[in-house]
Amino acid sequence: MARTALPGGLVTGLWQRARLVERRPETATAVTLVFRPENWPGHLAGQHADIRLTADDGYTAVRSFSMAAPVRDGLVEFTVQRVNDGEVSTYLCDDLPVGADVELKGPIGGWFIWRETETRPVLLVAGGSGIVPLQAMIRQRRESGSDVPFRLIYSVRTSADIIYRDELRDAADGVETTILYTRTAPAGSGRPPARISLADLKEHGWTPGFDPACFICGPTGFVETAAKALVAMGHNSHRIKTERFG
Numbered sequence: 001m002a003r004t005a006l007p008g009g010l011v012t013g014l015w016q017r018a019r020l021v022e023r024r025p026e027t028a029t030a031v032t033l034v035f036r037p038e039n040w041p042g043h044l045a046g047q048h049a050d051i052r053l054t055a056d057d058g059y060t061a062v063r064s065f066s067m068a069a070p071v072r073d074g075l076v077e078f079t080v081q082r083v084n085d086g087e088v089s090t091y092l093c094d095d096l097p098v099g100a101d102v103e104l105k106g107p108i109g110g111w112f113i114w115r116e117t118e119t120r121p122v123l124l125v126a127g128g129s130g131i132v133p134l135q136a137m138i139r140q141r142r143e144s145g146s147d148v149p150f151r152l153i154y155s156v157r158t159s160a161d162i163i164y165r166d167e168l169r170d171a172a173d174g175v176e177t178t179i180l181y182t183r184t185a186p187a188g189s190g191r192p193p194a195r196i197s198l199a200d201l202k203e204h205g206w207t208p209g210f211d212p213a214c215f216i217c218g219p220t221g222f223v224e225t226a227a228k229a230l231v232a233m234g235h236n237s238h239r240i241k242t243e244r245f246g
């Protein structure tokens with residue numbers, strides 16, 4: 001039975017067609033895809049949608065992707081990281097042409113969301129493509145004129161893997177951003193390449209005394225490590241929200 005789509009609701013039941021209107025490369029392996037859905041109900045920062053692809057022989061594949069930005073002029077943006085040998089991400093990154101249709105279902109998710117009416121400081125912790133829903137929160141904050149303090153800690157393999165690089169470099173919006181490198185760090189970065197650690201979160205996050213809202217997103221191992229470290233630091237576990245992409 002079809003259910004009504006409501007922003008902030010847990011799940012919606014309707015598939016709708018959406019036309020790809022723009023492809024924007026972000027890195028060598030990640031692309032932003034801008035769709036015009038037939039009738040998008042709106043969404044909140046942090047929510048995701050299901051994208052369904054259907055082949056000529058009727059075979060279908062469905063994967064979840066986070067909305068990367070607020071709705072603008074009826075357009076909905078996703079950023080897809082190409083996963084080697086991945087069925088859907090490779091097609092979306094390499095093959096889906098502008099003008100083609102996919103099906104969308106959403107918005108989905110009522111937990112991993114940030115609203116501009118919230119006043120608590122925010123800590124965002126991203127691993128790889130886990131930046132996508134967190135960038136949606138940063139964009140929502142900017143577009144709403146919120147001055148809630150935001151800190152972002154973003155772990156990438158190398159500098160070539162930074163999605164939204166130029167936008168993140170623009171410190172004018174007041175989001176304090178720290179990039180951590182796991183494979184190769186640029187000269188002068190002062191930190192040898194390594195996976196995220198308790199020390200990184202202590203150095204670049206908020207102290208528990210600020211009682212921030214914490215959002216962690218990325219591969220499962222990354223999310224678990226970061227969440228455990230925040231709890232070990234003394235952060236309130238009820239304020240730590242996680243989303244796993246792996």
Ligand SMILES: Cc1cc2nc3c(=O)[nH]c(=O)nc-3n(C[C@H](O)[C@H](O)[C@H](O)COP(=O)(O)OP(=O)(O)OC[C@H]3O[C@@H](n4cnc5c(N)ncnc54)[C@H](O)[C@@H]3O)c2cc1C
Pocket residue numbers: 048063064065066067078079080081082083084085086087088089090129132133219243244245246
């Ligand atoms: C709520 C949610 C939101 C998501 N949002 C985004 C998003 O905004 N952008 C984005 O790029 N992806 C996002 N993902 C991941 C996405 O749904 C797919 O899992 C991913 O694109 C891989 O799909 P695939 O069909 O290419 O790979 P598959 O054919 O399903 O898998 C191929 C191989 O890759 C491995 N694999 C699957 N997913 C990943 C991954 N994420 N990283 C590394 N290896 C993987 C599998 O174990 C398998 O071995 C999200 C996932 C969830 C659950």
